[in-house]
Amino acid sequence: MKAAVLYQPGGPENFIMEERTRPVPASGQLLIKVKAFGLNRSELMTRKGLSPGVNFPRVLGIECVGEVEFDPLGELTKGQQVAALMGEMGRKYDGSYAAYAVLPRSIVFPFKSKLPWEQLGAIPEMFQTTYGSLHRALHIKTGETILIRGGTSSIGMLATQLAKNAGLTVIATTRNAVKENILLQNGVDKVLIDDGALASKIKSTFKDGIDKVLELIGTTTLKDSLRCVKPGGTVCMTGMLSEQWVVPEFIPMDFIPATVNLTVYDSGQIQPEATHFQEFIHEVEAGKIRLNVSRVFPLDQIKEAHQLMDSNSASGKIVVVP
Numbered sequence: 001m002k003a004a005v006l007y008q009p010g011g012p013e014n015f016i017m018e019e020r021t022r023p024v025p026a027s028g029q030l031l032i033k034v035k036a037f038g039l040n041r042s043e044l045m046t047r048k049g050l051s052p053g054v055n056f057p058r059v060l061g062i063e064c065v066g067e068v069e070f071d072p073l074g075e076l077t078k079g080q081q082v083a084a085l086m087g088e089m090g091r092k093y094d095g096s097y098a099a100y101a102v103l104p105r106s107i108v109f110p111f112k113s114k115l116p117w118e119q120l121g122a123i124p125e126m127f128q129t130t131y132g133s134l135h136r137a138l139h140i141k142t143g144e145t146i147l148i149r150g151g152t153s154s155i156g157m158l159a160t161q162l163a164k165n166a167g168l169t170v171i172a173t174t175r176n177a178v179k180e181n182i183l184l185q186n187g188v189d190k191v192l193i194d195d196g197a198l199a200s201k202i203k204s205t206f207k208d209g210i211d212k213v214l215e216l217i218g219t220t221t222l223k224d225s226l227r228c229v230k231p232g233g234t235v236c237m238t239g240m241l242s243e244q245w246v247v248p249e250f251i252p253m254d255f256i257p258a259t260v261n262l263t264v265y266d267s268g269q270i271q272p273e274a275t276h277f278q279e280f281i282h283e284v285e286a287g288k289i290r291l292n293v294s295r296v297f298p299l300d301q302i303k304e305a306h307q308l309m310d311s312n313s314a315s316g317k318i319v320v321v322p
């Protein structure tokens, strides 16, 4: 089978396309025929050698959609559509950048859909993270105002649609004024150009601050995000696009304004619910959600796919079809 193997961390040119023997699943594992996978920032960080505990050579890929090829326990039939994500996939053991992957049964979720694979490939991690951040961490409610910091990211673009569908007012950011229209077409009510200091701009319109912030940039902007919300409001740090996730000399009383809530969402710690996943697919099929698939690459072009993510010019999910 074809696999993109990373022998040592570095730039996109470090991926080596190889022919490998198809792996054999043990009991409790499944052999999955990979039909599509979305690219993730965490894979970019693993590629650069910034993910602790990853040994090389490694086949990256923390998510995929595909079909069951073989289940040693016979619970899932050959051809069953499945999604798989996280559970140290593509980090502790080989992941989805290949034609086949052997994965633990615990991270595999059966579903049914007639959507094309390149659309389905965009969904698992993007949906699980966005849904979890908005509903399980931020507990969004109709009528609230949310700031999505990192609005042009694939997570930010989907979060905007889910928040709008839930009846919120959405303010979203980009560092690049040229992308303003992309955000507006995605349903954003107001665009802010992020220069790292938004609290005063937010408070010039919302005197006490807004209800919620979805922080996707990381600790470089987190302190400012906490100052954007009103007393009792909540900031959820889900992303670290700046590649900064440490707060040096963290002094809680200075860092967090009184009564403001700080939380995080980490899809590695929380299992998705298969029913929510299937419901979301139905919403996409019904046209209630538009998936922002930026580009689809064949596996042979994994280097080009990573170069596009490196360039920050995608404005949506990058999908690879083996």
Ligand SMILES: NC(=O)c1ccc[n+]([C@@H]2O[C@H](COP(=O)([O-])OP(=O)(O)OC[C@H]3O[C@@H](n4cnc5c(N)ncnc54)[C@H](OP(=O)(O)O)[C@@H]3O)[C@@H](O)[C@H]2O)c1
Residues within 6 Å of the ligand: 039, 040, 041, 042, 125, 129, 150, 152, 153, 154, 155, 156, 173, 174, 175, 176, 179, 216, 217, 237, 238, 239, 240, 241, 242, 243, 265, 266, 267, 268, 309, 312, 313, 314, 315, 316, 317
């Ligand atoms: N917690 C979890 O469970 C979880 C799960 C999945 C993803 N994530 C995280 O969520 C974030 C978004 O992921 P994604 O795949 O949606 O990203 P993405 O689509 O690759 O995001 C691309 C956008 O990020 C912005 N960006 C890039 N570098 C930046 C920087 N240094 N400072 C500010 N903005 C920057 C750029 O926006 P502009 O040029 O428009 O400013 C760019 O358009 C990532 O940090 C990812 O690791 C977390």
